[in-house]
Amino acid sequence: MADSSAFLSVxxxxxxxxxxxxxxxxxxxxxxxxGALRVGHLWSLPAGATVTRLAAGRPVAGESASQQRxxxxxxxxxxxWLAPGDASKWPDRVILQVMDMGDYEDxxxxxxxxxxxxxxxxxxxxxxxxxxDRSWNYWHHRLRQAKGGRVPAPPRRVxxx
Numbered sequence: 556m557a558d559s560s561a562f563l564s565v566x567x568x569x570x571x572x573x574x575x576x577x578x579x580x581x582x583x584x585x586x587x588x589x590g591a592l593r594v595g596h597l598w599s600l601p602a603g604a605t606v607t608r609l610a611a612g613r614p615v616a617g618e619s620a621s622q623q624r625x626x627x628x629x630x631x632x633x634x635x636w637l638a639p640g641d642a643s644k645w646p647d648r649v650i651l652q653v654m655d656m657g658d659y660e661d662x663x664x665x666x667x668x669x670x671x672x673x674x675x676x677x678x679x680x681x682x683x684x685x686x687x688d689r690s691w692n693y694w695h696h697r698l699r700q701a702k703g704g705r706v707p708a709p710p711r712r713v714x715x716x
Contacts, residue, residue: 562599625668629653650677655690683710
């Protein structure tokens with residue numbers, strides 16, 4: 556049987572590292588403390604454990620687990636021809652499809668869950684044909700991307716031959 560002194564509680568680990576208990580719980584959720592064990596709703600952390608540090612700089616923005624679940628549900632509804640795993644690889648495609656043809660409840664849910672900044676990023680990265688002209692104009696005004704009341708031309712495919 557393991558010696559109980561070889562493990563720390565979340566509070567003890569937080570005190571040792573000089574951070575808050577919620578911060579340690581964030582690290583645990585991100586699996587950044589190797590050897591940590593979950594026992595029921597409690598955690599047991601090895602006494603010698605350290606936090607796996609990430610590279611310096613801003614983290615790459617990604618969707619949270621709840622946002623991914625929302626996008627997966629919307630993908631089943633609006634991108635029915637894609638396998639669920641394929642749709643999760645292209646969240647912008649899901650977002651833009653809902654922005655183009657989503658019903659009011661789905662659009663509001665998307666706005667609430669992801670926020671305007673994420674929708675702006677998808678809008679600015681849109682490819683030709685992903686939004687109808689009507690949706691293109693609407694979303695530029697809705698997300699305040701129509702500079703001086705002018706909406707930029709939508710992206711167009713160019714064929715060379």
